[in-house]
Amino acid sequence: MSSPSSTPPERATLPAANPPSEKPSGANPSGPNLAGANLSALRDHNAAAVLALVRAAGSGVSRVELARASGLTAQAISKIVQRLGDDGLLVEAGRGASTGGKPRTLLALVPDARWAIGAQLGRDALTVLRADLTGRVVADRQVPIDLAGWGPGRVLDLLTEQVSWLLGAVPRERVLGVGIASPGPLDQHAGVLHQVTGAPSWDRLPLRDEVAGRLGLPALIEKDSTAGVLSGLGSPNRAFIHLDRGLGAGLVLGGTVQRGARTNAGEFGHQTLDPSGPRCRCGNTGCVEALWAAARNPREAAGVLGEAIANLVRLLDLDEIVLGGREVLAAPELYLAEIRAVLTDRLPDPTWQPVTVSVAPSGPNAVALGAAGLVLARLFG
Amino acid sequence: MSSPSSTPPERATLPAANPPSEKPSGANPSGPNLAGANLSALRDHNAAAVLALVRAAGSGVSRVELARASGLTAQAISKIVQRLGDDGLLVEAGRGASTGGKPRTLLALVPDARWAIGAQLGRDALTVLRADLTGRVVADRQVPIDLAGWGPGRVLDLLTEQVSWLLGAVPRERVLGVGIASPGPLDQHAGVLHQVTGAPSWDRLPLRDEVAGRLGLPALIEKDSTAGVLSGLGSPNRAFIHLDRGLGAGLVLGGTVQRGARTNAGEFGHQTLDPSGPRCRCGNTGCVEALWAAARNPREAAGVLGEAIANLVRLLDLDEIVLGGREVLAAPELYLAEIRAVLTDRLPDPTWQPVTVSVAPSGPNAVALGAAGLVLARLFG
DNA sequence: GCCACTTAATCCACGCTGTTGTTTAACTGG
DNA sequence: CCAGTTAAACAACAGCGTGGATTAAGTGGC
The missing domain is CATH 3.30.420.40 (ATPase, nucleotide binding domain)
Structure with missing residues (x-):
């Protein structure tokens, strides 16, 4: 409120006031800050934040690190960890190396909790x-x-x-x-x-x-x-490109899954990419999906997808693309190589680089x- | 945690723990829930939520309505309103009609606070x-x-x-x-x-x-x-299309401004819309911006923009488009009519309708x- | 014109949150 | 062996929203 120069404050997400109102504000489903939060919402939020930090760390985080990363005090972390332990979600798993004093106690998720x-x-x-x-x-x-x-x-x-x-x-x-x-x-x-x-x-x-x-x-x-797009952790600004029978995109932007006004965001296959292209089953012409289907060979098909992804990266400033779906899994190396090549070609400006392109490690289960x-x-x- | 069927809980945004950590987690700028929140963050969040509700209501909201919309109790709203009044941000402004009992006291923002x-x-x-x-x-x-x-x-x-x-x-x-x-x-x-x-x-x-x-x-x-896109209130899933020297888009998705991984989202002008189109100053061919500039008449130019906007609406499931920038303000009716026509034509499916298209009321000040x-x-x- | 009824808003006591200050635990290094 | 250092818990506390009771201010029947 007073420092002359400041970045916008970091924001976190927290559940709305829970006990009294099952469905707080009738209107405005994905509205911004219109919902208030009470103490139990605060507790749930912090518990979730701690769990997310433990998960993100992979294996073994200490309370000290959690305190630093969350912005909460060590005492608060102690209490939260205690509660999560009582619920069976967290356990102490070994000790870290000492940095000159008492070594840190490492915490880990209980996978089958x-x-x-x-x-x-x-x-x-x-x-x-x-x-x-x-x-x-x-x-x-x-x-x-x-x-x-x-x-x-x-x-x-x-x-x-x-x-x-x-x-x-x-x-x-x-x-x-x-x-x-x-x-x-x-x-x-x-x-x-x-x-x-x-x-x-x-x-x-x-x-x-x-x-x-x-x-x-x-x-x-x-x-x-x-x-x-929720099949794994990743960048706060990423897309999952799903190429199967149809073509869709799952979007995580600003750390949040985006579903749009009617929860139908991600209609990626019917982006018009060439108005003079072939007619698509959706009725329009030159959709990505139609161009992909009309490609003369797999390499060209992958190239079409790359063009569409380049548009996506530029529009949303993404830094991670995850690929999935049977068509991709049938020729993963081809798609990876071709898409990376198109992105490098179309987005030479360092403003839009680097962009990580990978195939979902969960493969057909993604x-x-x-x-x-x-x-x-x-x-x- | 136990109801057999449930929608995902409503979420609200709240500032991260503030007093001790000026910049909480070094990494992951727009990460999701990694930041914890303390009591002062909770207070600030709720104060902001109440102010936002009062602003959204236009003029005159009662405490009862605020309680209902925020999910907080009447008592909490009373205290929050009191604090905001002490700060000079809110005042009581008249009374509402009685619904059979004591009439509601209406609250309003103090514009010049x-x-x-x-x-x-x-x-x-x-x-x-x-x-x-x-x-x-x-x-x-x-x-x-x-x-x-x-x-x-x-x-x-x-x-x-x-x-x-x-x-x-x-x-x-x-x-x-x-x-x-x-x-x-x-x-x-x-x-x-x-x-x-x-x-x-x-x-x-x-x-x-x-x-x-x-x-x-x-x-x-x-x-x-x-x-x-921040020049006014609007849908939680909307875009501001800025057509001036260049073409850009400001995005609010899920109630939050989206800036992307490197805070450069919205590069709308260089979406490829026709690979065989004219060369653009960015080096690629067939960018929206280049197609717009190459249009033979204003109507065709507006149509090009409409096609690009149709892609945007489908991809992100938007329900509001706000137009701005000098090129639009030079012929607002033409752009409105043409874009609405293209949207109706390209998105006949009710899944993507309705989409509100308007010119920013603040005009050149947007x-x-x-x-x-x-x-x-x-x-x- | 009175009074039962209804609704809004506040008062007061309280539980629970994270915080602060202090103490105990556990290891390093001379 | 002991001073120094770091981690974590303990104890007291301030401040948040909550719940129950109370006061304020209207409506409507007779």
Whole structure:
């Protein structure tokens, strides 16, 4: 309020006032600072921040480091760590090297303290998996389905069955919930699918509540490409490019997943890239997806994608691109090389460099793992 | 933690722990939840939330409404309003109609409790203005400059002089600071300009600290197009399209201004829209900016912009587009009509509708007013 | 014109948060 | 062995929003 020169203050995210209001302000779903916060929200926020810091550190962080990184006092960290320990989420795991005094006690996540279920509802396959707190997949399964042909009933039966298998003897109170990734468009707030192309029987299906009811677990739904961006940690300004049957992008900007006004952001495949290009199934001409499909060879196809990604990087000033989806996984080296080449060519200015391009390490599980990440976010904020 | 079905909890933004750590976590500038929050941060957050709600309401909100909208209890709102009143920011302004009991006491901002200075450093003009808490411009001035030719010294002298004139007898402790919008690229965190095209003498200039030092006021810098999006309230998912000498976009996504990894997001003019198009001054071919410039008539130019905006809306799921910049202001009706037509044509699917398209009401002051909004954000969060 | 009823806002006591100041624990180095 | 140093916990505390009771200020029936 008084220093003559200052950077904008660092900001953190914190849950809104919780106990009294289940759904605080009716309007303005993704509004900015309109929600107040009370003490329990503060506590939850700080607990989540500490957990996120421990997770980000990989293995072994001391309380001192947590205090420094969080901006909280050592005493506050002590208390928070104590609470998290009581909940079974954190344990002391060894000691660090002394720097001249008492050595630091290292803290680590208890991976199996909680579990998250992730599912990807694809057009021709259902992928389900169970992930621990560190985001490691401990069990996964992929079964063929026919999303449009079978209709919701049969697919949901199968989903329920698969999730039950995944959970086995895991105590249900240790399961954070089920995240379900689906092709868009959908309404994430309402938990309802919209008209999935070619699958009219799924239109207006209350997928979230249906799954939650069948399994007795909290459920969340997410667009597949958006889920993908949550499959791992990474830059606060990154995109997950999902090239499968269609082309989508999941966006994390300013450290936050971006879903847009109607939770349908990431429609990357239908960016017009060449108005004189081939007609696309969406009705317009020269969409990235259509140009990709019309490419004469894989290298050219990867180049088209690279052009579109270059646009994305420039527009949003990203520094990390993660690739996923079957088309990419079929020729990962080709896509990596070609996209990197286009980015270097199109963005020579150091203002836009460096940009890290990689293939999602979780491979074919990326989207389902991201869906699990959605429920993990309840702990990590 | 236990309800079987749940939407993701509403989130609010809150400043990080403040007193002890001026700059909490060295790394990860726009990281997510890595920063903890203490009680004073909680208080500041809630005060900002209440002020933002009062501002958003326009004129006259009661404590009851604030409690409902914020999720806080009536008692908490009472205390917060009291504190804000003591600071001179809020006053009671009349009574609402009774709904069967004691009528609600309406609260309103005190517009001249604090002031914000905004400046736009253009290539050929310097715009400065003073705005009150409601975002109303009470004084403004535009003077011609030659950014590239004059060099920093002369321009900064002029800026200092103009700001002093704007402030007049205003007590300096009531001035929140100076926001300065400039053509990019720049490093907002460091407060330093980069190579502004055609103006090498400005490269690496520590603009923020220079201005802060000369005026003895807090200063912030921002890309011009990004500043523009802060010139008024609006949807949590909106873009400001700035068509002047160049073409840029300011983005508010998820209720937060997005600046990207290197604070240079919004490079909208050099989105490739047609690889076979004319060569652009940036070196690539078929950039929106080049296509716009090559258009045979104004209507076609507006149509090119519309195509690019359609891409943007689809990618980010925006529901509001605000237009600004001299080229738009020269023919606002044409741009509005053409862009709306393209959007309706390209995005017939109700998933992407409605999208509001408008011209910034602050007109030629939009960017400078947005720069002022940058410092107002210190109060409103 | 009175009075029961309703709604708004405050008063007061309280629980819980992170903070400050102090003490104990555990290791380094001369 | 002991002074010095760093980590972590203990104890007292200030300040936040909460909950329950109280006061303020209207409406509407009779």
